[in-house]
Amino acid sequence: MAGQTEMLGNYEIKSNERGIFSVTLSNYAYTAPMAHGMTFVKSLTADVQTGKIYPLRDLFKPGSAYVRVLSENIRQQIRRRQIPTLGPFGSIKPDQDYYLADKALVVYFQLYEIVPYYVGFPMFPIPVSDLESVASEQGPLAIMATNS
Template sequence: MDLPVSIETKKLPHATSKVKVYYPVVVHLQNTNAQSTINHAIVTTLNEILVELGFHDANLLELIASYELKTNQRGILSLNLIVYSFTGGAHGMTIVKSLTFDTKTGKQYELKDLFKKGSDYEKKLSDIISQRIKDWNIELLEPFKGIRSDQDFYIADTSLVIYFQLYEITPYVWGFPYFPIPILDLADIINPDGPLNRMMAFT
């Protein structure tokens, strides 16, 4: 049985009253190479978001970074990094980026890794999301054309959650559109060696 990995919360040094950055660090993994790989990916992604949101901007008024654990079991770690910044104007900007790892090897999964090679996973996911958009009467900026091949996602228990950034498909007022899809609904196309199969085995 794969137990949850240990996570410590670190705070970026030299934080100020307007900058608070908290991020996760994996500790005590037996495979130290995997641990280093995972932590490096987390810090690298966090730094990219901080730069994008004006961490070094002289006009920065507030920046807050935090994280959420979505799955930490069965050898899979899936988490969200959440960064909000405000540099003036009507409202601030938030970016959410998700990372999903195999905790034994340190492998980071891309969306394509979750599905069988040759499976038209983009169309299947896009069709499901398109129907949800209609069912939920979600307001779009333009007609939905489908997901990107590298669309943002995370794994939460027995669901794959596909989501979109602010302004990616909807007006700001809609926030982040999240689309949870039961893994069982994707059973015919999931990669038998991937994380979704590992999660589905326990449904």
């Protein structure tokens, strides 16, 4: 007989300022006799006036090397923070998960994607000021970087 599945959902508003809304949504599921449950986190960043949802690529200038810039920043953070990885870190995906919070772009990975389970969800905050050379002038990063 299969066990019952326990499922919990949650959300956390990461940013709701300057017309930009960014939220994470998490879903945890456990079915006995699994060793542990599994959690997935997804996020959404949108313009509250237009409803436009921003995939990662839309935060950056067309043709910019944002994947390389973000990947190198993450590689340095892995080294500096001594984060244990499952293998050498290569690169983010062009549509990597992210959210915006506190004038930072936070790139994150799912459980087991690059680190062992016990590490949890690896989150890599990158100040928007570090991304000015590749950020779209009209996108959420430019809006979040303003001092008004």
